[in-house]
Amino acid sequence: MKIRALTLFPKMFDCINESILGRAIKNGILDFDAVDIRSFSKDKHQKCDDTPYGGGAGMVMTAQPIYDCINAVDPNHEYLRIYMSPKGERLSDGLCRELAINQNILLLCGHYEGVDQRVLDLCIDREVSIGDYVLSGGELAAMVVIDGVSRFVEGVLGSAVSHEDESFSDGLLEYPQYTRPPEFMGLKVPEVLLNGNHKEIDKFRRQKSAELTAERRPDLIKPDGEPR
Numbered sequence: 001m002k003i004r005a006l007t008l009f010p011k012m013f014d015c016i017n018e019s020i021l022g023r024a025i026k027n028g029i030l031d032f033d034a035v036d037i038r039s040f041s042k043d044k045h046q047k048c049d050d051t052p053y054g055g056g057a058g059m060v061m062t063a064q065p066i067y068d069c070i071n072a073v074d075p076n077h078e079y080l081r082i083y084m085s086p087k088g089e090r091l092s093d094g095l096c097r098e099l100a101i102n103q104n105i106l107l108l109c110g111h112y113e114g115v116d117q118r119v120l121d122l123c124i125d126r127e128v129s130i131g132d133y134v135l136s137g138g139e140l141a142a143m144v145v146i147d148g149v150s151r152f153v154e155g156v157l158g159s160a161v162s163h164e165d166e167s168f169s170d171g172l173l174e175y176p177q178y179t180r181p182p183e184f185m186g187l188k189v190p191e192v193l194l195n196g197n198h199k200e201i202d203k204f205r206r207q208k209s210a211e212l213t214a215e216r217r218p219d220l221i222k223p224d225g226e227p228r
């Protein structure tokens, strides 16, 4: 998968080279670049923001550098062009899976009070939010999308099945996990996990998963007790 993040702060994406995403980039499964919008500004001081028409606090990112940047990165509209925005569709497990089908994804990161609406109307296919709160910029939100989506790209996770056994994959929260030692600070690992009986272990995990979901996220469960 090819991912391009368009941003005024490309260094904010340096952390992508760590851990699972870093390995996927090294192995050529992900092809990532953070493109500096400022380098496309035609302003003599490479300015990329201005005061809002109609007044109000803060600055708005101007259309020209973003428009030129998008068209340089994606001249033939081969990328799904996403604007990171609190006004967008809320990111979910389902949306991550859906976005992972795309070969090419472009993520436009806003800053300040946001982006001139006209460049969104002209260039953007979708708007995605990572939740009902406002961040100071789209970069961290874009990183969340990249991480969440990449997990569904074949070869990114070590094992092809590992994202199928996570919270939300079957509509429920995941059961609690334990590892060595069998006892820590007086707390023991549930006996059933130590006996090697996989039928019993599956039953225990399903039950814990259902209990945890009912307790913490009743909205995920239908009145008949099944996941939504």
Ligand code: SAM
Binding pocket: 083, 084, 085, 086, 087, 108, 109, 110, 111, 112, 113, 114, 115, 128, 129, 130, 131, 132, 133, 134, 135, 136, 137, 138, 139, 141
């Ligand atoms: N004035 C905008 C509003 O009230 O909707 C918020 C602008 S915010 C300070 C600056 C940028 O951060 C946005 O353009 C967007 O790219 C990004 N951003 C902020 N919150 C976000 C969220 N919840 N999800 C995705 N991106 C977000």
